[in-house]
Amino acid sequence: AQTVTQSQPEMSVQEAETVTLSCTYDTSENNYYLFWYKQPPSRQMILVIRQEAYKQQNATENRFSVNFQKAAKSFSLKISDSQLGDTAMYFCAFMIDYGGSQGNLIFGKGTKLSVKP
């Protein structure tokens, strides 16, 4: 069975600084996708960034980047130049790639990030 672990229930960061959220996962599969989703106080689930396991290059989206270590099964999210609007729950998620079809998302328990002015 696949599992996703986020070991930091809560974190805080000063505005404009950088913060890294940790995520590890466990799987015996070789082809999969990893995601970070953000859930602000509005409770909407917003896709932040996506990484294909077969790609060695770490994904980046503006101020968001990941450190994907496949051998270590680690997928951390770095937020640079933190903004007040980044305050949210952040969920790490995993999905197996079956090729022509797809699995479902398995989520970690989340990390509550507070950005302080």
Place this chain on the structure above:
Amino acid sequence: NAGVMQNPRHLVRRRGQEARLRCSPMKGHSHVYWYRQLPEEGLKFMVYLQKENIIDESGMPKERFSAEFPKEGPSILRIQQVVRGDSAAYFCASSAARQGKSRNTIYFGEGSWLTVV
């Protein structure tokens, strides 16, 4: 280009009543997922559907819960004889099947909040 549309956003039901939650996937998406989020927890997979087919319902409670995605119209998550423990946020998500950058990326609706009193 509308995103995943869910309604109602908020629903209050008395114990024993039925709850029906609707989801229209993003245009061009043929895969629909339902997830449940209990207070202070991550999202848990319930069911994965394609048009007229249930692909994976391994996360659905065995009784009182059902889901459908008919050939025409939205996907419906139906909860019969609701109990207080069904109070949660129910998220619908959709994805495109095969081609393009968004392949295997799941996009979420804004959620439907069910309160059982």
